[in-house]
Amino acid sequence: MIRILAVDYQNKLLLNPPIEELKNNNIKWYWVDISNPKVSESELLTDFFNFHPLAVEDCLYYIQRPKLEYYEDHSFFVVHALDQQTLEPHEVDIFWGENFVVSFHLVQVAEIDQLWDTLQKVKNVSQIGPTEITHKILDKLVDTYFPVLQQIEDQILSIEGTFKSSDQTVIQETFTVRSELIKLRKTIIPMRELLYRVTESKKLPISNKKMAYFRDVHDHLIKLNHMIESNQELTSEIRDNYISINSFRMNRIMKTLTVITTIFMPLTFIAGIYGMNFENMPELKWENGYFMILGVMLTIGVLMILWFIRKGWFRDN
Numbered sequence: 001m002i003r004i005l006a007v008d009y010q011n012k013l014l015l016n017p018p019i020e021e022l023k024n025n026n027i028k029w030y031w032v033d034i035s036n037p038k039v040s041e042s043e044l045l046t047d048f049f050n051f052h053p054l055a056v057e058d059c060l061y062y063i064q065r066p067k068l069e070y071y072e073d074h075s076f077f078v079v080h081a082l083d084q085q086t087l088e089p090h091e092v093d094i095f096w097g098e099n100f101v102v103s104f105h106l107v108q109v110a111e112i113d114q115l116w117d118t119l120q121k122v123k124n125v126s127q128i129g130p131t132e133i134t135h136k137i138l139d140k141l142v143d144t145y146f147p148v149l150q151q152i153e154d155q156i157l158s159i160e161g162t163f164k165s166s167d168q169t170v171i172q173e174t175f176t177v178r179s180e181l182i183k184l185r186k187t188i189i190p191m192r193e194l195l196y197r198v199t200e201s202k203k204l205p206i207s208n209k210k211m212a213y214f215r216d217v218h219d220h221l222i223k224l225n226h227m228i229e230s231n232q233e234l235t236s237e238i239r240d241n242y243i244s245i246n247s248f249r250m251n252r253i254m255k256t257l258t259v260i261t262t263i264f265m266p267l268t269f270i271a272g273i274y275g276m277n278f279e280n281m282p283e284l285k286w287e288n289g290y291f292m293i294l295g296v297m298l299t300i301g302v303l304m305i306l307w308f309i310r311k312g313w314f315r316d317n
Contacts, residue, residue, distance in 0.1 A: 002041055005119060006030035011126045019048065022100075029099040031133050033116060035108055042104075049102060051095055052076070059093045059104050066190040068197050073097055075204060077134070079194065080187050081109045081141050084148060087183045092141065094134060098205055101130045103137065111140040131206055135213045138195070142220050145188060149227050152180055156234050171242050178235045185228050192221035259313055263304050267297045 006014040006021070007028045014021075022030050034041055045056045055076040058064050069076040074097040080089035092109060095102040103112060115136050122128060159173050195218035198204065199211060206214065274283065274293060283289050 001035045001037070002044075003033050003035075003116065004030060005033075005116070007125050007128070011124075013120070013122070013125050015120060019044070027099075029101075029129050031101045031103070031119075031130070033112060034102070034104045035112070036106060037104070045095075045102075045104065049095065051102075055093075055095065059091075063089065063091045066187075066194040068194055068201070070203050074100075077194070079138060079141055080191060081105070081111060082144055082148060082184075082187060084144070087148065087180055089187045092137070094137060096130060096134050096204075099130060101133045101137075109141075111144055112137065115140055131210050135210070135217070138214070139217050139220075142191065142217050142224075145184070145224050146220075149184060149224060149231070152177055152184075153227070153231060156231060156238070159238060160234075171239065174235050174238050174242070178232065181228055181232050181235070185225075188221060188224050188228065192218065192225055195221055255313065259308055262308075263301055266300050266304075270297055270300075 002019070004014075004016050004019060004022070006017055007030070008014060008026050009028050011028075014027075019032070021027065022032070034044070042060060045051050045059065046053065051074065052069075052071045055069060055071065058076070058078060064078040066080055067078045074095050077094040077096065079092050079094065081092050082089060090105065090107050090109060092112070093104040095104070105112070115133075119128070119133075155173070155177055159170060159177070195214060198206075199215050199218050270293060274281070283293075286292065
């Protein structure tokens with residue numbers, strides 16, 4: 001699908017004029033958005049706009065890392081829109097020239113649709129141009145990162161609020177959140193580097209006044225990066241706390257089992273001796289031998305329990 005928004009030198013907004021009219025001298029600037037293109041529409045990048053073959057190749061064949069390339073009469077951006085459900089990036093390619101912007105994306109991008117609808121309602125189009133459109137595309141794409149990250153923060157707070165050492169889903173949810181943060185990090189850091197290149201570039205047609213808007217987008221990406229780092233630290237703390245609590249719990253269990261085993265060791269030893277089938281065992285002839293041995297075993301058990309209490313072994317159990 002191809003849609004065109006153009007402005008002539010009388011500052012009249014032209015919606016979806018024939019693409020051939022973009023070559024007329026009466027056109028002040030234009031924005032062409034190519035979404036989910038057919039083969040014939042993709043070929044316009046080369047046949048009609050004459051963009052650099054390497055940039056066209058990046059558009060058509062694989063998802064690229066966010067980047068900025070300079071060519072003779074235009075600059076080429078690769079930026080990423082974010083799928084709100086899967087957190088997978090969708091590539092958006094932007095060709096930016098002195099009097100045009102051409103955006104190209106293989107899937108529909110809601111943020112670009114919103115911007116398109118907004119620009120159709122603008123009354124004073126003299127305040128808008130290729131620089132403003134490029135900024136607004138970048139700004140809208142970056143703004144959609146915040147709700148995703150805030151939702152992840154809510155998940156982390158929910159995990160902390162319902163934290164139980166015996167709940168195995170805690171560690172599973174924590175690692176799920178960490179994987180989501182890694183996905184976001186793979187998108188946000190390259191976007192931050194891209195915006196840094198834009199703000200430091202001397203080749204782009206951006207005045208100092210308008211550059212402030214691009215710096216604002218860069219600041220948003222820095223904030224997003226800090227949020228990711230802090231959330232990763234929180235998930236690390238939750239993971240470490242889970243491991244520590246379970247280790248402590250396991251140590252208490254092992255301590256209890258050790259105490260019980262230690263108490264029963266001498267009792268088992270006595271029972272083992274008198275359970276042997278030798279004929280010459282005088283104690284087996286005693287009339288009260290059974291009760292005497294039980295008394296000895298009970299005394300040993302009680303004394304060992306008292307000794308363990310004195311040593312503080314039951315204090316934490």
